[in-house]
Amino acid sequence: MLTIRFLRQGKKHQPFFKIVVVEKHRSPKSGKFIEEIGFYNPITKERKIRKERALYWIKMGADLSDSVYNLLITEKVISGTKRVAHSTKKKKEEMQAKEEKKSGGEEKEGEKIKKEETEGEKEESKEISKEEGEPKEEIQQNKEESKQKISDKSEEQNK
Helix, strand or coil, X not given: CEEEXXXXXXXXXXXXXXXXXXXXXXXXXXXXXXXXXXXXECCCCEEEECHHHHXXXXXXXXXXXXXXXXXHHHCCCCCCCCCCCCCCHXXXXXXXXXXXXXXCCCCCHHXXXXXXXXXXHHHHHHXXXXXXXXXXXXXXXXXXXXXXHHHHHXXXXXX
């Protein structure tokens, strides 16, 4: 099976990519790629793709890496929507949280307590913003009282 992907070249901090057709299980760095069909320089944004050769290899059944696929779309060699090439850690955590909700996983008692504490803190911040006219000492006392209420609730749940 063939794939079209980037072959990184250039010095450190000066990348330059060749777009090559290579067997899927083989690294393009091995130098045993089938054909070079273009290049891309991300620093100067210079790029050149031989469209007819790219379309030929796509018709022959070659897969495209996500980055090459997005590049071919921007160059209007192919049409479609871009793929997500990179995902951040934060997005992965959000995806895991969504999956847990879908699976109907029950929350642990400790997690419930933490959620109640954060909800209590949100309520405190609303109360504080309403009570801006009050002296700081009274606001501090209100905070301590609400924290005490939260800790009492958690103790009751543990029993």
